[in-house]
Amino acid sequence: MNMPVLLLNANYEPLNVCTTRRALRFLISGKAKMLVNGRGVVHTVRLSYPRPSVIRLGYMIKRPRPRVKLTKHEIFRRDDHICQYCGTHSKGLTIDHIMPRYRGGEYTWSNLVTSCPDCNRRKGGRTLREARMALRKQPREPRASASYLYGSHLPKNEEWQPFLVGW
Ligand SMILES: [Zn+2]
Incomplete structure (x- = not known):
């Protein structure tokens, strides 16, 4: 039933x-x-x-x-479980704030991406430009x-x- x-x-x-x-x-x-x-x-x-x-x-x-609820799981799903910086499928994926939280970066679809632990560490608390890193695609709210x-x-x-x- x-x-x-x-x-x-x-x-x-x-x-x-x-x-x-x-x-x-x-x-x-x-x-x-x-x-x-x-x-x-x-x-x-x-x-x-x-x-x-x-x-x-x-x-x-x-x-x-209807809208997709913003959760860690849904961000991984939107990004196909691929690090949005280096493109690898890795274990222990993390969520990266593109604009770091302590610099006003918000918890939104457009400021969050899937990141492997290495890229997350490499980027640290810096912006994309400061870290000289680029995203594979612009993150958006999934339809x-x-x-x-x-x-x-x-x-x-x-x-x-x-x-x-x-x-
Ligand atoms: Zn990576």
Whole structure:
């Protein structure tokens, strides 16, 4: 009952990933319809239901554009777990403040990058110019596309693929 179900808005925009339990409540109450099943059947005491994988609301939910939460994990992910100075995949990656914290550098998408320990040490508390170092690309807030937000579920839920494209 805890298997993930992709919940779509009435216009097919992916809204969320919820549990099978919650998805069944949407279906039974008539608020949503099942788009993809393919997971067999759920039995309750009296009835059995096809087990949903993708459901779609019968009405539109308005909400602000989703954003990727700024965390260390998400910065590594945005940077493909590659040091943004030397381009290596290394163990023990760190987060570097491009403009050092003590000089007013903020905790923002555009001031944080993935760095290997060596480059982080080499740069120290200096600016890029002072350290004569360069970034491989300008860091930005990643777009919260459906593939970015929910793509990690794809290996186990391949049938979601067509619903994530284009959002
Ligand atoms: Zn490096």
